[in-house]
Amino acid sequence: MRLFWAKGFDGASMADLTAVMGINPPSLYAAFGSKEALFREATDLYSETEGVGIWRSLHQSATARQAVEGFLRESAAAFSRAGDPPGCLIVLGALNANGNNAAICEDLRQRREANVAELRTRLEAAVREGELRAGIDCEAIAVFYVTVQQGMSIQARDGASHARLLAAADGAMAAWDSLTAGSPR
Amino acid sequence: MRLFWAKGFDGASMADLTAVMGINPPSLYAAFGSKEALFREATDLYSETEGVGIWRSLHQSATARQAVEGFLRESAAAFSRAGDPPGCLIVLGALNANGNNAAICEDLRQRREANVAELRTRLEAAVREGELRAGIDCEAIAVFYVTVQQGMSIQARDGASHARLLAAADGAMAAWDSLTAGSPR
DNA sequence: CTCTTTGTGTAACAATCGATACACATATTG
């Protein structure tokens, strides 16, 4: 998982993978079936480990604003954690389709799309509960905040510090009042 | 340029490049020297063609707000232009270093960093001219808006429509008043 | 112990990677 995280699906060669796993190719294929299947298990593991921390606040925060702010701040922390590869595996794992990784690209794309849906669902719940005004565009707001989080992966890969990622997160949160204008306090 | 734009540095093979150029490998190497040098010329061409439209408003707009808004809206248009590869070559060209593309990754990273500096310079000019309050954090604001633009490349690569990219741009602009609060009208 | 099953190491598979050697054709120069 960490190797795919650092080098991407294409960048991590079988030689790299077998080296860090301390096994030989036949053992890897007997255990996982293929490089593609191994990557899928790696992304699942990533979601179960790194992902839960990033998305935890979305459902545990009392207000929608705290939920979104926690989502961005957890992302900033996870994307710049010392010892971990910078950025997000789901975002950086495979962006350029090339015939060998088409299925992987599509799988990651769906996971990213699911992130937008999850955020939008949280906002819609806040609207139903009367926390946010009924007329706001939950889809557009979700797209905006996910876009910022995805940009933070690029920034992290470029070496951005935790503070710099927080600057992006804070900038995004500065839009909250305007985006949800008219909502009850 | 368009092939690198669509498939990235690693994804565009010499066979692909020679095919679309209608020449054979020896001619390509005689003309450009190497795949890496060809990519550099392609990125230069990209900056001179696609780049100028994206950055034009930054120096031609009367106010800093119009400059930043134009930058984001031009990006949204360029990243979803029909017939062109989605997203930005500078952002998507090479994100995962793998030994063969280390110099390319660093070159693109510097170009992305230069974008932050260019935006910050425009904001600082607005501060000097008295348009924006002196105490605002131009670096943090520049990082935020560039982060959004980079996230828009991911969104575009995922198939986002022009309208969806504009939603991200509008969300980012919703933060403007808060980020520049206290500035003279 | 003998037999069977499971798993590993070695080696190599065909395919593709970026990059060239070499001979031939073309074009320019004197």
Add this chain to the structure above:
DNA sequence: CAATATGTGTATCGATTGTTACACAAAGAG
């Protein structure tokens, strides 16, 4: 015209890609 420089096509280079055939070793079952 002849002579020379320039550029292209064919074919292939060694290296690396993901994947697998095969023989051997270890371990459990009777």
